[in-house]
Amino acid sequence: xxxxxxxxxxxxxxxxxxxxxxxxxxxxxxxxxxxxxxxxxxxxxxxxxxxxxxxxxxxxxxxxxxxxxxxxxxxxxxxxxxxxxxxxxxxxxxxxxxxxxxxxxxxxxxxxxxxxxxxxxxxxxxxxxxxxxxxxxxxxxxxxxxxxxxxxxxxxxxxxxxxxxxxxxxxxxxxxxxxxxxxxxxxxxxxxxxxxxxxxxxxxxxxxxxxxxxxxxxxxxxxxxxxxxxxxxxxxxxxxxxxxxxxxxxxxxxxxxxxxxxxxxxxxxxxxxxxxxxxxxxxxxxxxxxxxxxxxxxxxxxxxxxxxxxxxxxxxxxxxxxxxxxxxxxxxxxxxxxxxxxxxxxxxxxxxxxxxxxxxxxxxxxxxxxxxxxxxxxxxxxxxxxxxxxxxxxxxxxxxxx
Amino acid sequence: xxxxxxxxxxxxxxxxxxxxxxxxxxxxxxxxxxxxxxxxxxxxxxxxxxxxxxxxxxxxxxxxxxxxxxxxxxxxxxxxxxxxxxxxxxxxxxxxxxxxxxxxxxxxxxxxxxxxxxxxxxxxxxxxxxxxxxxxxxxxxxxxxxxxxxxxxxxxxxxxxxxxxxxxxxxxxxxxxxxxxxxxxxxxxxxxxxxxxxxxxxxxxxxxxxxxxxxxxxxxxxxxxxxxxxxxxxxxxxxxxxxxxxxxxxxxxxxxxxxxxx
Ligand SMILES: Cc1cc2nc3c(=O)[nH]c(=O)nc-3n(C[C@H](O)[C@H](O)[C@H](O)COP(=O)(O)OP(=O)(O)OC[C@H]3O[C@@H](n4cnc5c(N)ncnc54)[C@H](O)[C@@H]3O)c2cc1C
Ligand SMILES: Cc1cc2nc3c(=O)[nH]c(=O)nc-3n(C[C@H](O)[C@H](O)[C@H](O)COP(=O)(O)OP(=O)(O)OC[C@H]3O[C@@H](n4cnc5c(N)ncnc54)[C@H](O)[C@@H]3O)c2cc1C
Numbered sequence: 001x002x003x004x005x006x007x008x009x010x011x012x013x014x015x016x017x018x019x020x021x022x023x024x025x026x027x028x029x030x031x032x033x034x035x036x037x038x039x040x041x042x043x044x045x046x047x048x049x050x051x052x053x054x055x056x057x058x059x060x061x062x063x064x065x066x067x068x069x070x071x072x073x074x075x076x077x078x079x080x081x082x083x084x085x086x087x088x089x090x091x092x093x094x095x096x097x098x099x100x101x102x103x104x105x106x107x108x109x110x111x112x113x114x115x116x117x118x119x120x121x122x123x124x125x126x127x128x129x130x131x132x133x134x135x136x137x138x139x140x141x142x143x144x145x146x147x148x149x150x151x152x153x154x155x156x157x158x159x160x161x162x163x164x165x166x167x168x169x170x171x172x173x174x175x176x177x178x179x180x181x182x183x184x185x186x187x188x189x190x191x192x193x194x195x196x197x198x199x200x201x202x203x204x205x206x207x208x209x210x211x212x213x214x215x216x217x218x219x220x221x222x223x224x225x226x227x228x229x230x231x232x233x234x235x236x237x238x239x240x241x242x243x244x245x246x247x248x249x250x251x252x253x254x255x256x257x258x259x260x261x262x263x264x265x266x267x268x269x270x271x272x273x274x275x276x277x278x279x280x281x282x283x284x285x286x287x288x289x290x291x292x293x294x295x296x297x298x299x300x301x302x303x304x305x306x307x308x309x310x311x312x313x314x315x316x317x318x319x320x321x322x323x324x325x326x327x328x329x330x331x332x333x334x335x336x337x338x339x340x341x342x343x344x345x346x347x348x349x350x351x352x353x354x355x356x357x358x359x360x361x362x363x364x365x366x367x368x369x370x371x372x373x374x375x376x377x378x379x380x381x382x383x384x385x386x387x388x389x390x391x392x393x394x395x396x397x398x399x400x401x402x
Numbered sequence: 403x404x405x406x407x408x409x410x411x412x413x414x415x416x417x418x419x420x421x422x423x424x425x426x427x428x429x430x431x432x433x434x435x436x437x438x439x440x441x442x443x444x445x446x447x448x449x450x451x452x453x454x455x456x457x458x459x460x461x462x463x464x465x466x467x468x469x470x471x472x473x474x475x476x477x478x479x480x481x482x483x484x485x486x487x488x489x490x491x492x493x494x495x496x497x498x499x500x501x502x503x504x505x506x507x508x509x510x511x512x513x514x515x516x517x518x519x520x521x522x523x524x525x526x527x528x529x530x531x532x533x534x535x536x537x538x539x540x541x542x543x544x545x546x547x548x549x550x551x552x553x554x555x556x557x558x559x560x561x562x563x564x565x566x567x568x569x570x571x572x573x574x575x576x577x578x579x580x581x582x583x584x585x586x587x588x589x590x591x592x593x594x595x596x597x598x599x600x601x602x603x604x605x606x607x608x609x610x611x612x613x614x615x616x617x618x619x620x621x622x623x624x625x626x627x628x629x630x631x632x633x634x635x636x637x638x639x640x641x642x643x644x645x646x647x648x649x650x651x652x653x654x655x656x657x658x659x660x661x662x663x664x
Contacts, residue, residue: 187495210524215633380642
């Protein structure tokens with residue numbers, strides 16, 4: 001290996017095995033009292049290097065070169081996402097976070113707002129933390145098509161050179177920003193739950209869950225700009241609305257070449273019957289196989305209604321045909337992180353947990369005291385959901401006067 | 403028509419456990435599986451083969467043991483498999499991974515449709531699919547829950563995409579890339595005949611040199627992002643679990659939740 005990869009310095013290794021314990025990928029074994037790293041398992045994360053007390057592990061990472069080009073990049077950009085003609089909540093959350101980051105970078109917060117007939121919605125962005133808003137207001141951008149939006153934003157990035165670029169880790173955000181990152185040759189960190197600035201190196205330290213939230217990774221992009229991240233909703237705090245809504249609006253008037261003729265929007269069919277969707281919900285009430293029959297989802301919906309919550313489900317409930325797949329939470333469904341997640345008649349298998357274990361408060365209702373869901377629950381009731389859920393609905397109705 | 407499926411071998415997460423003493427993942431003896439979402443991608447390709455007589459390929463970038471994932475795909479009914487295996491690929495982020503996959507797809511050539519899973523259960527980024535599409539300058543449809551139709555003559559495909567609050571119908575011109583969700587189908591089990599065929603079939607192995615890539619374009623040095631630290635999240639605090647009379651339990655729970663809800 002040349003100047004890349006990982007190496008154990010044989011002279012320094014004492015065979016203590018500390019590195020083996022900390023390796024999240026079980027990539028290290030001891031052979032003849034020496035640590036040996038299996039490169040096919042190793043992810044070069046550096047946990048072993050940090051743990052080694054003898055400086056016996058070397059990792060060759062590409063050097064951080066302070067090229068002049070990087071210095072030209074300035075400003076913290078936030079992609080403003082539209083959701084049925086309104087600005088998505090996650091965009092406000094990101095403006096709030098961007099304010100903090102911009103302060104540490106001694107820089108400004110810029111909203112990137114694409115769509116049609118946006119004018120009236122711009123002032124709120126200033127009240128929520130933006131210093132500037134770059135607007136591209138065109139009928140062709142009325143519907144979100146990731147190719148078209150990516151073309152426009154790539155143009156803007158090349159023109160204005162932002163230092164940091166943030167977007168919500170939504171279906172739109174993830175599909176869009178992955179395209180942009182490849183085009184502008186930038187690093188992109190997915191689904192972040194923590195963002196900080198290393199002031200000295202002007203680096204965005206991005207923290208994100210992986211392996212279904214079983215591990216957290218810290219990621220940086222030293223040599224490329226902008227430093228791009230998608231961010232999980234409901235994690236960052238939006239700012240209180242300030243009264244001064246002044247800021248600079250930059251209207252960009254591009255010509256039509258950014259439209260990709262190979263993609264055509266035909267229709268959007270909204271899912272009926274549910275007031276709140278899983279992504280936006282502060283509270284989610286979920287039902288599992290314990291409900292026993294499709295009609296019993298009524299109990300879940302009633303509690304959700306009173307709480308202003310969204311309705312989730314385990315895969316067992318979805319596969320039984322009790323509720324559409326769009327409500328499935330877990331490894332092969334959606335990942336959610338609401339303030340409160342109430343699991344009713346869900347056992348809490350790992351594939352379900354990975355989709356909801358980063359919720360702030362987890363409540364479990366299950367008749368089996370041994371059910372694994374209780375291990376992650378902040379609060380729980382052992383008992384029959386057919387008794388407990390209606391009681392909860394009634395109690396909250398009284399308290400909330402709904 | 404040619405359809406290429408991208409699959410990733412991942413640890414079977416059911417068995418991921420945290421060692422309470424060292425606070426790390428216990429992965430010994432953890433079996434490897436095909437990323438769950440990629441099973442739907444494989445199945446969809448085989449269905450297209452049955453419906454339209456397309457030729458199907460499966461590719462993976464991964465260490466030598468990822469060969470078993472390719473054989474499983476073959477046993478389900480995929481025609482050809484290619485293994486992108488090279489020490490130089492280790493440590494690739496999604497930028498470099500999608501570059502390697504894009505180059506391999508280019509080398510296969512003459513493709514009409516690329517199918518990826520929605521996301522991998524370990525890396526969890528959902529970035530590789532759109533990344534490949536961009537490297538190849540292809541249109542994309544992510545989170546596809548249904549392929550409505552493929553008009554082979556005019557090369558137009560109509561799909562349904564699952565969004566947060568409903569679904570969207572989109573038409574894309576082929577060649578294109580899609581990523582799929584679970585709702586799209588139910589993967590079949592391999593047949594005995596399929597298994598036998600898969601065992602014997604030759605699988606090409608391509609390294610970076612076969613793809614016309616320089617060593618510094620892939621792996622760590624070709625990756626803009628760097629993982630600097632990995633740690634386990636703090637364990638959730640032990641919960642308050644109520645047992646006994648339903649009414650009392652509910653009162654206690656409501657008391658605890660009240661401040662968070664009001
Ligand atoms: C590759 C793969 C991917 C998967 N992806 C997902 C995923 O995305 N999401 C997901 O949820 N699962 C997923 N699963 C399935 C997962 O392993 C479990 O099978 C599933 O989560 C079980 O659903 P459940 O908890 O509703 O059902 P069960 O495990 O059957 O649990 C039902 C629970 O209800 C309780 N109960 C029964 N009656 C009552 C009552 N009257 N009152 C109170 N409690 C009662 C029981 O005690 C039990 O704990 C996946 C599996 C695989 C292999
Ligand atoms: C803890 C941790 C965190 C990471 N975070 C980031 C990050 O934020 N940003 C980043 O750029 N990289 C990140 N990486 C690196 C990333 O996991 C790898 O680049 C990986 O090869 C692909 O990403 P993924 O697993 O997220 O795949 P996804 O993008 O989630 O996979 C989507 C689909 O792409 C296809 N696919 C993915 N990988 C392969 C493959 N090897 N062969 C064939 N098809 C494939 C499959 O169809 C799959 O369903 C991280 C790695 C670790 C260990």
